[in-house]
Amino acid sequence: MPAGLSFLLSNTEFNARGSGVRASFGTVDQARDALASGAVDFVGGALGFDTDGLASLIAPEHVDFTAALRPAPTVDPMVADMLVTPDAVHRERVVAAIAAIDAGEVEKVVIARSLDARLSAPATPEELLARFAATAGGATIFGADLSAAPGHAGAWLIGASPELLLRKRGATVQCIPYAGSAPKFDAAGRPVAGAAESLRRSEKDLREHAYVVDYLRELLAPLCDEIVVPDRPQTIATSHVWHLATPITGTLTDPSVTSLDLAARLSPTPAVCGTPTAAAARIIGEIEGTRDFYAGTAGWCDASGDGEWVVSIRCLELDASRTRVRAWAGGGIVAGSDPDAEVAETTAKFQTVLSALGG
Numbered sequence: 033m034p035a036g037l038s039f040l041l042s043n044t045e046f047n048a049r050g051s052g053v054r055a056s057f058g059t060v061d062q063a064r065d066a067l068a069s070g071a072v073d074f075v076g077g078a079l080g081f082d083t084d085g086l087a088s089l090i091a092p093e094h095v096d097f098t099a100a101l102r103p104a105p106t107v108d109p110m111v112a113d114m115l116v117t118p119d120a121v122h123r124e125r126v127v128a129a130i131a132a133i134d135a136g137e138v139e140k141v142v143i144a145r146s147l148d149a150r151l152s153a154p155a156t157p158e159e160l161l162a163r164f165a166a167t168a169g170g171a172t173i174f175g176a177d178l179s180a181a182p183g184h185a186g187a188w189l190i191g192a193s194p195e196l197l198l199r200k201r202g203a204t205v206q207c208i209p210y211a212g213s214a215p216k217f218d219a220a221g222r223p224v225a226g227a228a229e230s231l232r233r234s235e236k237d238l239r240e241h242a243y244v245v246d247y248l249r250e251l252l253a254p255l256c257d258e259i260v261v262p263d264r265p266q267t268i269a270t271s272h273v274w275h276l277a278t279p280i281t282g283t284l285t286d287p288s289v290t291s292l293d294l295a296a297r298l299s300p301t302p303a304v305c306g307t308p309t310a311a312a313a314r315i316i317g318e319i320e321g322t323r324d325f326y327a328g329t330a331g332w333c334d335a336s337g338d339g340e341w342v343v344s345i346r347c348l349e350l351d352a353s354r355t356r357v358r359a360w361a362g363g364g365i366v367a368g369s370d371p372d373a374e375v376a377e378t379t380a381k382f383q384t385v386l387s388a389l390g391g
């Protein structure tokens with residue numbers, strides 16, 4: 033009998049499907065040591081949001097780099113019932129975040145709301161991945177068995193991330209941070225006229241975006257001989273949201289730095305946490321509670337250190353019973369953020385997960 037799926041990352045440029053578990057690691061250090069010693073030649077998995085080291089990294093028995101993910105032919109509704117952080121509660125959280133910014137505790141903080149759903153029948157990770165592939169074309173579809181993390185036996189992280197945390201090939205490292213967003217559709221489902229154009233010109237969104245670019249430049253510059261950062265972001269569309277995005281390319285001074293090390297170093301960026309990082313993470317903990325694997329990173333690293341990591345957003349955690357999922361959607365708050373617009377933005381961001389669950 034073939035061993036079951038243990039990791040998946042699939043986009044237009046790269047496919048990795050891990051099956052079986054040769055070794056599993058609950059910390060980045062363990063996985064790094066196993067790669068460095070040659071005990072394993074590939075690890076894939078996820079790092080949690082908090083800097084306390086929550087991680088589930090797996091060396092599969094077998095990795096297939098050729099099998100593209102097949103989209104589900106149909107995406108029927110699969111939610112029996114659902115509970116979402118109410119609009120009014122999220123609005124109050126945004127107001128609290130703005131108060132923390134006004135008080136000088138933090139410059140930017142990303143505030144999220146959660147969605148808990150019970151499925152009408154158990155769903156396998158494969159089934160959910162195929163649903164994301166059918167509904168979130170263009171994104172990176174990812175799935176990570178979370179079993180190596182304490183308290184997560186049998187759980188999975190599954191989603192369709194639009195955001196590349198980093199890609200490392202040889203000495204080249206590329207990041208494409210997103211921050212600054214606008215819904216593509218209004219509450220009645222009609223396209224918002226001029227949404228991309230006004231996002232491109234929005235002083236608030238450009239400022240919100242700059243925190244992420246500055247953070248990545250600051251962390252990458254000491255590791256790179258050369259780093260290329262465009263002056264202005266571009267607009268990029270996902271199925272439901274416009275984003276500001278800046279492709280950053282660096283040439284590493286020491287190409288032996290691994291993509292796993294870089295992912296652990298860069299995540300969480302101010303795209304999902306804030307500026308300064310520690311103060312923003314503390315405020316997020318106070319306002320939201322634990323984020324677990326949401327807003328961390330998911331990806332892979334091979335024996336040469338090459339690899340690819342996406343920001344763990346537009347995703348859900350499937351519990352061990354396979355009948356409960358939890359998802360989050362957040363948005364960056366800076367001075368001048370509008371609480372009502374933030375509620376609408378998170379509603380739009382939830383559509384990626386809701387579409388995969390069949391609406």
Ligand SMILES: C=C(O[C@@H]1C=C(C(=O)O)C=C[C@H]1O)C(=O)O
Pocket residue numbers: 142144195210211212213275303304343345346360361362363364365381
């Ligand atoms: C936090 C999320 O998305 C992030 C926040 C963004 C923003 O604040 O504009 C944009 C893209 C992502 O980096 C999410 O989707 O949950």
